[in-house]
Amino acid sequence: MESHNSTLATIYPREATIMAAVCAIIFSIIGVLGNFITTVALLMHPKLRGHVTTMFVLSLCVSDLLFCSINLPLTASRYVKERWDFGDQLCQMFAFVFYGNEAVSLLSMVAITINRYILIAYYDMYSQIYTTTKIWVQLFLVWLVSFGLMVPPLLGIWGRLGLDTETFSCTILRNHGRSPKKYLFVFGFALPCVVIIVSYSCIYWKVRQSKRKLEGRRCVCGKLSGQTAKEKEEDSRLTTLMLTIFLCFLACFLPLMIMNVADDGIKYPWLHIIASILAWASSVINPLIYAATNRQYRAAYGNLLKFCQNNPVTRRTTWGSRTVGHSSNSPHYAEKRNPLKPDMPTKL
Numbered sequence: 001m002e003s004h005n006s007t008l009a010t011i012y013p014r015e016a017t018i019m020a021a022v023c024a025i026i027f028s029i030i031g032v033l034g035n036f037i038t039t040v041a042l043l044m045h046p047k048l049r050g051h052v053t054t055m056f057v058l059s060l061c062v063s064d065l066l067f068c069s070i071n072l073p074l075t076a077s078r079y080v081k082e083r084w085d086f087g088d089q090l091c092q093m094f095a096f097v098f099y100g101n102e103a104v105s106l107l108s109m110v111a112i113t114i115n116r117y118i119l120i121a122y123y124d125m126y127s128q129i130y131t132t133t134k135i136w137v138q139l140f141l142v143w144l145v146s147f148g149l150m151v152p153p154l155l156g157i158w159g160r161l162g163l164d165t166e167t168f169s170c171t172i173l174r175n176h177g178r179s180p181k182k183y184l185f186v187f188g189f190a191l192p193c194v195v196i197i198v199s200y201s202c203i204y205w206k207v208r209q210s211k212r213k214l215e216g217r218r219c220v221c222g223k224l225s226g227q228t229a230k231e232k233e234e235d236s237r238l239t240t241l242m243l244t245i246f247l248c249f250l251a252c253f254l255p256l257m258i259m260n261v262a263d264d265g266i267k268y269p270w271l272h273i274i275a276s277i278l279a280w281a282s283s284v285i286n287p288l289i290y291a292a293t294n295r296q297y298r299a300a301y302g303n304l305l306k307f308c309q310n311n312p313v314t315r316r317t318t319w320g321s322r323t324v325g326h327s328s329n330s331p332h333y334a335e336k337r338n339p340l341k342p343d344m345p346t347k348l
Contacts, residue, residue, distance in 0.1 A: 031068030034287035103146035252282035
């Protein structure tokens, strides 16, 4: 055991493993609190609760919450001890949850991006595409595909999940000389990133095109292309928020992907540790982004704080808001706009 540990020390300096363990513990605490508070705040805020985008944001929060509460504490333990002490089965489940959650986060962002694009480019069809049933189907597919990609290595059909003794990490290993890592990188990371980048590029182009065509076409009722000016402003802010989240996710995970490909032999262990810490941070920063960049999300946090203080006036104001479901991003928006004919799509 002593010779084994000395071998590990040449791969990861002790200072690096201690720093990684401390960061894992801090991120675990902040991530669990932040994502749990965000989940509760969004569910309690009536206006945001009715947003289609909120459903996918909640999927993102639940994924990050699982990672911070399961993966990070175990990660801290293995970096402190510089070994894995929890058995082969838990090691396999660790890798299964880690990679599955990463895919859920990215595919949730893909779903959010497509939602933003349809809202802007195909507004007339939005309420028909994003019904409550179809939203749940999309969420189910996001989780099914994400963890379904990990079933072949979990069963040992294509690669296998297990312990890499040199780095004491639970990851995807070769099985009979075969590993799905490159394919998972392409279809589980690179391709979704390309879809998101292309979608946001189309959104940017569509917004610029619409501004030019619709300049000066505001009607007497203050509507513009079926939306009020306030609704368009809120949707624009929400789109900017989701783009910020994706860019931060990319900034966190891209260094780790680059190091795994460019330095597979771990010649620069400190860079691997720093890249891993950045990847963990992606599960912690989203609540901070919500609070810092979007007024509606700050209002949701504020309402939760006031609710916890048990202020009856604030509680009546929060739950009795007249703006419930009025956003164009609500799956029931068409019914709100046309209450006399709830089964018919809104005529725009």
